[in-house]
Amino acid sequence: MSEFSNALDVSTSGLQAQSQRLRHLSENIANADTPGYRRKTIAFLTTMNGAETPGLVETGPVRTDQSDLARIYDPTHPMADESGNYEGSNVNLMIELADAREAQRSYEANLRMFEQSRQMGRSLFDLLRR
Amino acid sequence: MFDKIEIFQMAHAMARHAGSRHAVVAQNMANADTPGYKAQDISDFQTLMGRSAGDFQMRATRASHLNIMQNSGTPVVMDRPDAIADPNGNSVSLESEMMHGVSAKRQHDRALAIYRSSMTILRSSFSRR
Numbered sequence: 001m002s003e004f005s006n007a008l009d010v011s012t013s014g015l016q017a018q019s020q021r022l023r024h025l026s027e028n029i030a031n032a033d034t035p036g037y038r039r040k041t042i043a044f045l046t047t048m049n050g051a052e053t054p055g056l057v058e059t060g061p062v063r064t065d066q067s068d069l070a071r072i073y074d075p076t077h078p079m080a081d082e083s084g085n086y087e088g089s090n091v092n093l094m095i096e097l098a099d100a101r102e103a104q105r106s107y108e109a110n111l112r113m114f115e116q117s118r119q120m121g122r123s124l125f126d127l128l129r130r
Numbered sequence: 131m132f133d134k135i136e137i138f139q140m141a142h143a144m145a146r147h148a149g150s151r152h153a154v155v156a157q158n159m160a161n162a163d164t165p166g167y168k169a170q171d172i173s174d175f176q177t178l179m180g181r182s183a184g185d186f187q188m189r190a191t192r193a194s195h196l197n198i199m200q201n202s203g204t205p206v207v208m209d210r211p212d213a214i215a216d217p218n219g220n221s222v223s224l225e226s227e228m229m230h231g232v233s234a235k236r237q238h239d240r241a242l243a244i245y246r247s248s249m250t251i252l253r254s255s256f257s258r259r
Contacts, residue, residue, distance in 0.1 A: 003146070003149035003150050003152070003153045004149060004152075004153070006153045006156075007149075007152055007153040007156040007157075008156075010153070010156045010157045010159075010160045011156050011159070011160055013160055014156075014159060014160025014161070014162075017160075017163075018163075021163075043165065044161070044163050044164040044165070045164065046161055046164050046167055055157050055160075055161060055167075056160070057160045057161055057164060102163070103163075105224065106159075106162050106163055106224070109159050109162065109224050109227070109228065110156075110159055110160055112228070112231075113152075113155065113156045113159045113160075113231055114156075116152065116231055116232075116235050117152060117153075117156060119235070120148070120149065120152060120235055120238050120239075123238070123239065123242055124145070124238075124242065126242075127242060127245065127246060127249075
C-alpha cells in the first residue's frame with residue numbers, strides 16, 4: 001500500500017510544481033506590456049532523500065530572464081529618453097503560450113497518474129469487501 | 131494459511147510488482163520537465179519470476195539454508211535503456227510513460243482478478259452447497 005501512497009505523493013508534487021509554473025507564466029503574460037519587466041522563469045529539481053522515498057519534484061528559485069529588454073520607439077511615452085525610445089518587457093507571448101500549453105499537458109498527465117493509482121488502491125480494497 | 135498456497139503468493143507478488151512499477155512511472159511523469167532527469171524503470175514481472183522459477187536454480191531444502199532467491203523479490207530501479215534525451219538532458223516521454231502506467235494498471239487488475247477467482251474457488255470448497 002505504501003507504493004500507492006508514494007505514487008500519490010509524487011503525482012501531487014508534480015501537480016504543485018506545474019501549477020506554480022503556470023502561475024509564473026500567467027504573471028509574465030499579464031506583465032507583457034509593463035515597461036522594464038523581465039520575464040520570470042523557474043527550474044524544476046528532483047529531491048532525492050534516500051533510496052526508499054521517491055524522487056519528488058520541487059521548484060527551484062525564481063530567476064529573471066537577463067536577456068535584453070525590447071526598445072520601443074514612442075516619443076510621447078513618459079519614460080522615453082532623448083532618442084524617443086523606452087524599454088519595454090522582454091516577454092515573448094509566443095514562448096509563454098507554448099510553455100503554458102506544455103505545463104498544462106504535464107499537469108493533465110500527472111492528474112491521470114493520480115487517478116490511476118487511486119483506482120488501483122480502490123480495487124485492492126474491494127478485495128476485502130466481499 | 132492462504133499465503134501457503136502458491137497461486138495466492140504469485141498473485142500477491144504480481145500485484146506488488148505492478149504497484150512498484152506504477153510508482154516508478156508516476157515519478158517519471160512528475161519529473162517530465164526536470165532538466166537532467168533520466169527516466170527510470172524496473173524489470174518485468176516475467177524476468178523477475180523467470181529468474182527464480184528455473185530448473186537449475188539453487189533450492190533451499192532446509193530452513194537454515196541461505197536462499198538468495200527469496201530475497202530477490204524487490205525489483206531494482208534502473209535507468210530506462212531505450213530512452214532518448216531532450217536537449218536539457220531529460221529522457222521522459224509522456225506518451226511511453228502513459229503506456230507503461232496503463233500496462234502496470236492492467237497487470238494489477240489481472241493479479242487481483244486471479245486472487246479473487248482463486249478465493250471464490252476456495253470459498254466454494256468450504257461451503258456446503
